[in-house]
Structure formats: C-alpha cells, structure tokens
Amino acid sequence: MNLRKYLVLVAILIFGPLGDVFLKRGMGQVGAVTAAHWIQVIRAVFTPWVALGIGFLLVFFAAYLHALSWADLTYVLPATSLGYVVLALLSTYMLHEQVDLTRWLGILLVSLAVGFVTRGPEVTPRKQREARPEPALGAPVRSEP
C-alpha cells in the first residue's frame, strides 16, 4: 500500500456519500415522481443538484474500479465501509439531527472493521488465487512466506 492507493480508498468513501446526499437533495426539490409522469426523472437529471450528485457518483465508481484492480473485494468492502459513517454524519448534519447512541455504536463497529482489515495485506497473490489446491478439512493452511 502506498499513498496513492490510500487516496483512492479515501475518494471512494468521500465521493459515494456526497453523491447520495446531493441526489437526495436534488430529488427533494423535484418532488415525488409518479409512474404517469416518469418523464420528470429525465428532466431531474439536468437539475444542478442531481447532475452534481451523478458526477460525484461517477467519480466514486471510477475510484471503486481503480481499487478493485489492485485489491481484493474482501479488502475494499470493509475498508470503505467508513463511507456509511460519512453518509450518516452528512445526513445528520444536513437534517440537523442528533447522533444517537445506536449510531455511535455503529460508527465504532465500522471503525473497528476498517482497523482490522487495513492491517492485513490488500491482495491475495495471483499465484495463490489461480492455482489454489483446496486444503483438506482440518489441514493446516499454508501461509505465504
């Protein structure tokens, strides 16, 4: 792991929640869309907040693909679960709510998950992934030297 890779992970957990929050704000201004007036969804795409939200989500998706090109899925998912904390904080900030005990507990658990997974290696060596002999049940698992 180097600085560039950490920045890609940070981009995932910042731009994903930002995109969601901007979309929510934009769609709140558009109002509830009924099936009969589905064309409003197309129009909504060109309103400033929704367009900005989509832009942020595109950056999020690019960063997500970037991370998956060099890290395992079981590394990327827990490592970026901090994005849910960012989303909870952003939405409570925008809605002026209190962060209650349940949410603090959630933040603690997610932070522990991030702490655990980022202390390990980010990728399974290619050799091990492609030709992995299934270890027999109970057999000691070989660790990579």
Next chain:
Amino acid sequence: MRTLYTWVGIAAVVLFSSAGDVLLSRAMKKIGDVGQLRRQIGIFGVVGRILTSPVFFSGLACMALAFFSLLLALSWADVSLVAPASASLTFVTSAIAAKFLLHENVDRRRWLAALLACAGVALLAR
C-alpha cells in the same frame, strides 16, 4: 405476504449486488493495476480495456438489477428495514462469494472485518 415480498426483495438486492461486486472485481483483476496500466497505455487505453470487457458489463448489469430490486423492495417496505438489511448482508455474502468464486484469501481478520462492518452498517443505515 407483504413480509415475504419484502424479504424476497432484500434477498434479490443482496444477491445481485454481490454478483455485481464479484464480476466487477474479476474484470478489474483481469485488466490489471489501473495505475500502472495508465502509465503504459494512457488513460484512454485503460478506459478502452474496461469498456471492451464483457465481464465488466455483466457486473454493471447486476448492479443495475440490484438497484431496481432495491426500488421494488422500497415500495413494499420501509427504508429503515430495507436499506440496513440489504447493505449489511451484502458484506457477508460478498465475502463468501469472494472466497469461493474469486479464491481470495479470506482469513480470520477479514471475516471479522466483514462481520463488524455488517453489524455497524446495520446500526447506521437507517
């Protein structure tokens, strides 16, 4: 009946997003480290490689199906049930799928991380 519909909806979201994650991960591993590749063939070369990968598009299709299943599930049940349930269960199903389909080395540390994230997100995503 409504409860059954809701959980079928949540199961669909979880399965499609895990399948999407696994397919996207496989596609990107096959393409290789995007950072290194960009230095060799340029950013347009990288985008070209991604946009010509059938595995990438099947992953994208699964993500789209997950999104529409989420919309359906939300029309049957409250967001305070659907959002945390589907987001948190995805951590566990993706870990299982990554172990058996992508042959990732999911050790005790990673299981613990997936379970902690699952529990934490369930508490947060309301």
